[in-house]
Amino acid sequence: MPGADAVPVLLRGIDRAAFAVAFAARLRRAGLPTGITETGDLVSALEASPPTSRTALYWTARIALVRRHADLAIFERVFATVFDDSPPLPLSRSAVPPKPRDDSVHVAVPGTGDESTAPGQGLPWATLPSVVGAEDDADDTGVDLPELRPSALAALAGQPFEDLDEAQTAALGEALREALTHWPRRxxxxxxxxxxxxxxxxxxxxxxxxxxxxxxxxxxxxxxxxxPRRVVMLCDVSESMRAQAAAYLQLMRAFTTVADAEVFAFATRLTRLTVPLRHTSPREAIDQAGAAVDDRFGGTRIAANITALLDSHHGNSVRGGVVIIASDGWDSDPPDRMAAAMARLRRRAYRILWLNPRAGASGFAPKVGAMAAALPFCDALLPAATFADLTAAATHLRESA
Structure with a gap:
């Protein structure tokens, strides 16, 4: 019909679901908790009332994605960064400088009557691959790559921790947190x-x-x-656990954000990481936790740290709870001291699970002195060399209680 396209409509000809997922991903990386429910609300709102202007799009996205007044500042910054083509603003003092923006990750808005949109003034399109030009321009520095699909995450989950980079570890950590939908109850x-x-x-x-x-x-x-049953996790961050420390921090963050769990890191002494890992920003949480542990990648005193936990005021959190110890079992304390500490822990805890990164290797046997002394007091010895093992351990945790 003539005149049917008289009113310009934003996002015409663009997959609204892909746009909503890309924009929600940017907000999530900035620290605003946008999940599947909020993204679905935005898709439904765009379907019911297609925005005819940037103001209409702003209010539609704000109503669908913002749940708390404290998150409004983050939404304003990200929306202005995306649609005003302004440089990203740091959300915290420790935020890293923003990468150079690439015009290839923006697409012009069809249907606005202006087909000559300047580069970098389109809508964010994180689901489209970057445009590849000549061979001399093939440098992808600064390009925001699309998020990993579930199939890619599943493939990475089976790889050892030492084969994963920082970005892959963070992505798998978020997937692990989303997989913890059920929690042990009493x-x-x-x-x-x-x-x-x-x-x-x-x-x-x-x-x-x-x-x-x-x-x-x-x-x-x-x-x-x-x-909910209380869960207490102790993670070994000594030199022998260097390759697993980053991944185990992601598991500890998942426990602290999903339920009321107490998490500790230990090498030569015990450090409580419950408060730093509850930060809304994953990067901030990991950075603060890493800064709090100043004795990592050194020696190991498992028995002394278990005794220190039981003697402290945090020892009551162990009573009736599930205790998870993530360590390879190498300990500088004598085995008899480990047996005494585990016996005290056994009398106070409901279940004790031990995560060993070498337990899944062929021919593994707990013959190390500390591991052999602790094994009789454990309810299960589980492998923990990949993120798939950590997901299986979380499932075992739900079923054991």
Whole structure:
């Protein structure tokens, strides 16, 4: 019909879902927690009301993606960076300088009546590959590569930690955090009405009996309310665990962000990392945790650090919880001291899981003195040489409790 295209519409001819995923990914890298729900809301909003101007697009994205007033500043910065073509602003003092922007990752907006859009003034299109020109211009410095697909993440999950770079480790760490959808639970002291419960709820039953001449015709039953079980993780960051330290920090961050877990790193002494790893920005969390541990890549004192944890005020967090120790078992303390520390830990903890990066190797046997002394007090010895092993360990954690 004539005049049907009289009103210019943004994103005409562009996959709205891909645009929403790319823009949400930028916000997520900046520290704004945009997940699948927020991205789906943005796709639905763009489908129901296609934006006719940049202002309309701003309010549509803001309403769909921003849930807290504290996140509004991050959204404003990222939106201005994307659509105003301004240089990215640092979100923290420790933020690294931004990489040079590449015009090949922007696409002009069709349907606006202006086909001569200047380079770098289009919409972010992180799902499109960069345009490859001549061979002398094939340098990809500064190009924001598209995010890894699930199939690529699955392939990387089976590789050893030492074969992964920093970006791949961070991507697999986020995938590991999203995979922790269930958490071990225990029976709580509170009760709630439930027809399948074994315990009779006395007060509701008596209150109901007042209507029937104090005859308890209807019996109200109740059952305990399950509560999350406390998880405590101790990670070895000594020299023998250098290749696994970065990946284990990602697992510890997943535990702290998904549930109320206590995490510690140890080499020659114990360092609590629960507070730094709860930072909303993954990079900030890892950087702060690395700065807090000043004795990493040195010697190892597993038995002394377990004893220090039990003697501190954090020792009560172990009571009735699941304790995860990630170490190869090399210890400078004598084996009898390790046996004594593990015996104390066994009496206080509900379950003890030991993650050993060498447990999955063929012909492995726990013959090291400290490992052999600790094994009788452990409920399971699990391999932890790849991110696939860490995901399996998280699944075992859910099932063991």
């Amino acid at each position: 029976r709580g002291r509170r009760h709630r009405p439930d027809p399948t419960g074994r315990r009779v709820a006395l007060r509701p039953t008596v209150a109901r009996a007042r209507r029937t001449g104090w005859e308890a015709i209807t019996v109200i039953r109740e059952r305990p309310v399950p509560r």
